[in-house]
Structure formats: C-alpha cells, structure tokens
Amino acid sequence: MRAVSATHARALAPTDWRHVLLVQDPLLARRTTLTFSANWPNANFIRYAPATLQLNRLQPMHFTPNTIVAGWQPAYFTELLLGEFQRLVDTPTGYGPRGQGFIAHVDIPEEVLAAARYLQSQSLHRQR
Secondary structure: OOHHHHHHHHHHOOOOOOEEEEEOOOOOHHHHHHHHHHHOOOOEEEEEOOOOOOEEEOOOOEEOOOOOOOOOOHHHHHHHHHHHHHHHOOOOOOOOOOOOOOOOOOOOOHHHHHHHHHHHHOOOOOOO
C-alpha cells in the first residue's frame, strides 16, 4: 500500500468522514492501517481482515486446517511475508520515519526480528 493510495482515497471521500473501514489481506493489514493513519489524520480506521493464517510448520510449509492462503504458493507467501516485514522495520530501506516516512515507527519484538532473520537465511525455494 503506497501512501499515494491513502492520499487519493482521502481526496475522493466526503470531507466529513471520520470512520473508515479498511479491508485488506491479513498479511498486509497492519501496514495498510499505518499508511492510512499517517496520510489521513482525524479519521478512525477499522481494520477488517477476512481470514487468519496460522503457520504451524516451516519445511515443508504447512498451515493449520481450514486456513485460507488465497491461492498463494508457499514460496510466494514467504516472499510476501518477508517483504512486508522489511517495509515495517524502521530502517533506511523501510517505510518508517528512518526510511521512506510513509508510516509511523513500529516497535518489533526481538523474537520477531530473530525469526525474520532466520527465515531470510533459509533456502526455502523462495520466488516472486
């Protein structure tokens, strides 16, 4: 979600809108909310994610039964997940204040940072 999309949506919406429903894939929902919040002040965003993913095994990648993966192949899902993580991390290459400035700073627990580093180091047959 680029900041342009949030700015465009705000320009198209009635000026008195204060409550906005954001519908987004669960993997992208956090950044979508952060982007809209940074670009549309004074609005209350309600986030709706239509499905919940739960990964219970890495290799081979396996999701819990009845989990919707929106048709993504595991390799593509991994790339999408890692790409989203890289955007949320507040570094010069991320979308936070130290990077592009599209979103506010996000505190990421050390356990999550370590898990992302681990995934990035693995040969998971990732592809885009």
